Amino acid sequence: MGTNGFSGKSVNEEFRALMKKQVNKNFKYLMIALPLVFVFVAVVSAVVCKINDTNIGVSVAADVIALIIILVIFIVNIIKYFKNLGKLKTGSIDGTVTKLDMTAADLNSTRKRAYYKIVIGTEDGKKITVKNDKAAPFYRHLKKGDRVRYHPGFVFPIELYDKSEVNVCVFCGKENDASVTECRVCKNPMLI
Numbered sequence: 001m002g003t004n005g006f007s008g009k010s011v012n013e014e015f016r017a018l019m020k021k022q023v024n025k026n027f028k029y030l031m032i033a034l035p036l037v038f039v040f041v042a043v044v045s046a047v048v049c050k051i052n053d054t055n056i057g058v059s060v061a062a063d064v065i066a067l068i069i070i071l072v073i074f075i076v077n078i079i080k081y082f083k084n085l086g087k088l089k090t091g092s093i094d095g096t097v098t099k100l101d102m103t104a105a106d107l108n109s110t111r112k113r114a115y116y117k118i119v120i121g122t123e124d125g126k127k128i129t130v131k132n133d134k135a136a137p138f139y140r141h142l143k144k145g146d147r148v149r150y151h152p153g154f155v156f157p158i159e160l161y162d163k164s165e166v167n168v169c170v171f172c173g174k175e176n177d178a179s180v181t182e183c184r185v186c187k188n189p190m191l192i
């Protein structure tokens with residue numbers, strides 16, 4: 001059995017340092033992954049050109065397009081990262097769920113992708129929207145009117161008020177038993 005209510009841990013300096021570490025780690029992985037994606041594209045395009053006996057210029061053109069796309073993703077994520085660090089310095093906001101949305105889009109006949117949206121109405125009348133990957137782990141544990149706490153800058157930024165059934169890790173988004181103090185997957189502290 002877990003307990004209901006918001007945790008006091010989220011303001012703890014040690015806890016916030018661990019969150020910053022997680023944000024840095026995720027950013028580092030992405031920065032390593034992007035150049036690898038480019039190398040992969042370059043190799044595949046060169047091989048395809050060779051097999052089809054196409055002019056190597058086609059391969060180079062594909063590489064340039066891939067490079068531009070990857071550079072854009074790179075820049076967007078660097079901006080996101082610094083914004084995220086800024087958000088981590090701001091306080092948490094209490095509110096209630098005012099809207100829950102899930103739409104499934106067909107990628108093709110066998111694969112579907114779901115888009116999630118959770119809208120939180122704050123006590124001073126503002127609206128906070130949490131979307132997609134950041135919203136997905138919380139979606140099925142929430143209904144309209146539920147109390148939540150929004151933690152700006154956290155990897156998974158929602159804290160459930162009702163922790164009687166389940167608690168969601170704000171570091172990795174995995175579900176844990178309500179009474180658990182350390183996440184079973186990432187070993188970071190749970191908000192309890």
Ligand SMILES: [Zn+2]
Nearest residue numbers: 169172183186
């Ligand atoms: Zn975790």
